[in-house]
Amino acid sequence: MLACAYIPRHVSGYLSLISALNGCPNATLNPYVAHLVELPKKKKSKLMYHQLEDGDQYSDEEEYGGNDVVQITKALDSFISETKIPVHEAKIVSSFLTINQDVCNGAVELRVSIIFIPFHKHQRVDGKMENSMEGIRTINQKVIRHAPCSVGIFLDRGQTGFQQPHGSLSVQNIATFFFGGPDDREALACSKRILMHSQVSLTVFRFIQANSSIQNSWISDASHKGEEVVMAISSIGTENEMDNVFVDTFYNRYVAQGKASLIEKYVSDGAETLVALREILDNRYSLVIVGKGGRENSSLTIGMSDWEECPELGLVGDLLASSEMNFNGSLLVINNGTPRKMRPSSLHRQ
Secondary structure: OEEEEOOHHHHHHHHHHHHHHOOOOOOOOOOEEEEEEEOOOOOOOOOOHHHOOOOOOOOHHHHOOHHHHHHHHHHHHHHHHHHOOOOEEEEEEEOOOOHHHHHHHHHHHOOOOEEEEEOOEEEOOOOOEEEOOHHHHHHHHHHHHHOOOEEEEEEOOHHHOOOOOOOOOOOEEEEEEEOOOHHHHHHHHHHHHHOOOOOEEEEEEEEEEOOOOOOOOOOOOOOOOOOEEEOOOOOOOOOOHHHHHHHHHHHHHHHOOOOOEEEEEEEOOHHHHHHHHHHHHOOOOOEEEEEOOOOOOOHHHOOHHHHOOOHHHHHHHHHHHOHHHOOOOEEEEEEOOOOOOOOOOOOEEO
16 A cells, blocks of 8 residues: 655654554565655756755755655654554655646556545644645646556545554444445445454444335345344345445355444435435444445435536535534545556656
């Protein structure tokens, strides 16, 4: 995995994800944290080198990361010492106009399965979301468009959000929302890796059309209207076959073994979905994982695009990231990627 950070604040959330993803004893995690540094425009100066003040053109410390590099390195060193999880540090110095290419090319070079990038907004002390780095949003959109693998946009809400599981005495409650489609399947695949950590409790919520004709292979006699049913779906031969098989496999491997929970929510439209989301969250989960796309033209999200602000998060992700939702947990939005060929990168390993 390749986690991209612009400032030290981004690193703490990534380390929590790395900690959780490393809970599977039989699968090796090879995480990289890359510090993305904007290559400054060259300034014209008639002064000789020895006449320049600190911070001027030839000050490498300021122009290539400055004190942020020191803080990020200290955070990584402390994490490695505490958890014994090896994390590789890297730095990408490039113009913000093309740095997305270096990120994608670095992902190819390192054979990365998923890239994590930070959301361009952060939560203020009053709970409101503030847009402090608009340039990051453009870079995020380019990375998503050209990435050779899956991409996760991570919104870290600090002290009220997801915390590092390693060494923690408390269990982190995580929710995954499944509406269907390749992005949601990838989100569930990421969730399967996280649930293997002993300090993580995962609940998957599958949203299904209320008048759906999907047949249930686990419980044959249940009234679906307005109810939550803990089960999985197996409906071979329908247009939802891939989703159903994926969820069915998840049920057999994890839910039936008591390692996770699966709850179905039957809704008719976007309004009912919104009500269900508010009921589910209620500050019970420190992290929510959701796919960006969901199923195209789904009646489950009709009307939700009316207040969409950040399309790169998808309809549900955009809603969860907004201040109006009153959700204080962290958010991870997964975009399923398609492999592409890239040119060599300018990623520098440290």
